[in-house]
Amino acid sequence: MSIEFELTPKMRKVRDMSRMFAETYLRPYALEAEELCGPHPAFIDACKQFGLGSGGMGAASSISGSKEAPAAGAAKETSSNRTMIVAIEELAWGDPAGVLNMPGPGLGGPPVQFTGTPEQRERFLSIFTPDSFKFGAYALTEPDAGSDAKAIQMTCRKDGDHWVLNGNKFYITNGKKAEWTVVFATLDPTLGRAGQRAFVVEKDTPGFTVPKLEKKMGLRASETAWQSFEDCRVPASNLLGGEAHYEAKAKGGFKTAMKTFDATRPLVAAMAVGIARAAYEIARDWVRERYSLSQHTARYRRVQDKLEWMRTEIETARYLCWKAAWLLDLGRENAKESSMSKAYAGKMVDRVTSAAIEVMGPEGVLRERMVEKLYRDQKVYDIFEGTGQIQRLVISRRLFKDAPRSS
Numbered sequence: 001m002s003i004e005f006e007l008t009p010k011m012r013k014v015r016d017m018s019r020m021f022a023e024t025y026l027r028p029y030a031l032e033a034e035e036l037c038g039p040h041p042a043f044i045d046a047c048k049q050f051g052l053g054s055g056g057m058g059a060a061s062s063i064s065g066s067k068e069a070p071a072a073g074a075a076k077e078t079s080s081n082r083t084m085i086v087a088i089e090e091l092a093w094g095d096p097a098g099v100l101n102m103p104g105p106g107l108g109g110p111p112v113q114f115t116g117t118p119e120q121r122e123r124f125l126s127i128f129t130p131d132s133f134k135f136g137a138y139a140l141t142e143p144d145a146g147s148d149a150k151a152i153q154m155t156c157r158k159d160g161d162h163w164v165l166n167g168n169k170f171y172i173t174n175g176k177k178a179e180w181t182v183v184f185a186t187l188d189p190t191l192g193r194a195g196q197r198a199f200v201v202e203k204d205t206p207g208f209t210v211p212k213l214e215k216k217m218g219l220r221a222s223e224t225a226w227q228s229f230e231d232c233r234v235p236a237s238n239l240l241g242g243e244a245h246y247e248a249k250a251k252g253g254f255k256t257a258m259k260t261f262d263a264t265r266p267l268v269a270a271m272a273v274g275i276a277r278a279a280y281e282i283a284r285d286w287v288r289e290r291y292s293l294s295q296h297t298a299r300y301r302r303v304q305d306k307l308e309w310m311r312t313e314i315e316t317a318r319y320l321c322w323k324a325a326w327l328l329d330l331g332r333e334n335a336k337e338s339s340m341s342k343a344y345a346g347k348m349v350d351r352v353t354s355a356a357i358e359v360m361g362p363e364g365v366l367r368e369r370m371v372e373k374l375y376r377d378q379k380v381y382d383i384f385e386g387t388g389q390i391q392r393l394v395i396s397r398r399l400f401k402d403a404p405r406s407s
């Protein structure tokens, strides 16, 4: 097994172009976007100008001019997931909410890629053309199910050549503006994992409504919606993978939901790394302005120690993300490493952004200093796509599963 920390020329190109995009079109508009509770017009124009509408890796590769455009989790090219990790860290450095506002299928993309039939992949993914500004979404969480994904209550019932969906989904990113949402429902809640099915619900489907948009502590420029389904009739052709998928694979719906997370948790973790790095750099530059390098006061030494610790924390989380993405690039099992990256980065970003405020004192809480916003934005990184506790449960279960029993 080789260990390689050097970025390939293609990865460096994507990183540099993502950094340029973040510096030019994300960071300068981040505070205004927060007030608008949505993407800034200058950012929307830039996305169209750079042809980022195909989303995900497609967006990163369009920024760099590269032809490589696999979806999250795809193992088409040996560095595609790592390249995406590198790009997302840079973009989140600019504005984490901006990353969630990058056009494309978003979290809805991987399940369509993994489970969709060729016809479904073509139908649902081809709408994301480079010059479009369209979104997809992913709806698993319900009022009483999220961490416990097997407990979803939303029902699906076959009726002729349609399925009828009933229930509610909460906290869905881009859940109002999305052209379609991958929605998880169950034939019968008592069946647990085995009863789950995944559907693509298009936004103008009768019976589908969005009763509420949430107001949040952070990531305010990112849309978080409540979705409601009342006798919502979805064509049978929108059952992801078709009936055959669920006949061939026991728990096919549940596995689709979980496989998505294996691919996307390292990306969420990489966003946390980008946020932490942004806060660290702001604090470091502030220290540079305030302290003369010849100062050897106890206070300066403590600040130096704090910055060193912040940087090491960031680097540790980054390598966990890289390892999880590297396993994915090789097409290998990565559930444990994926959860490790998310669990570590979700807590790390809290510690590091808090330390940045501590270093800067009262200036750290001033809005224009940006660290205050990063501190609010980061809080959700230990919550969405599975809380820290849930990641630790996944890791500990795998530790026992993987360990051979000693005789």
Ligand SMILES: Cc1cc2nc3c(=O)[nH]c(=O)nc-3n(C[C@H](O)[C@H](O)[C@H](O)COP(=O)(O)OP(=O)(O)OC[C@H]3O[C@@H](n4cnc5c(N)ncnc54)[C@H](O)[C@@H]3O)c2cc1C
Binding pocket: 107, 138, 139, 140, 141, 144, 145, 146, 147, 148, 170, 171, 172, 173, 174, 216, 219, 224, 380, 383, 384, 385, 386, 387, 388, 389, 390, 393
């Ligand atoms: C901004 C935002 C965007 C989101 N986007 C999406 C999206 O696009 N799609 C989607 O489907 N969902 C989305 N979510 C929902 C999110 O993924 C869930 O809220 C999250 O996974 C927590 O699940 P829950 O709501 O069931 O919380 P709960 O499970 O009720 O969490 C409450 C607390 O209980 C703890 N807990 C729960 N079970 C255990 C256990 N077994 N052991 C120890 N502790 C436990 C949790 O860790 C947490 O601390 C989003 C949430 C937010 C805030």
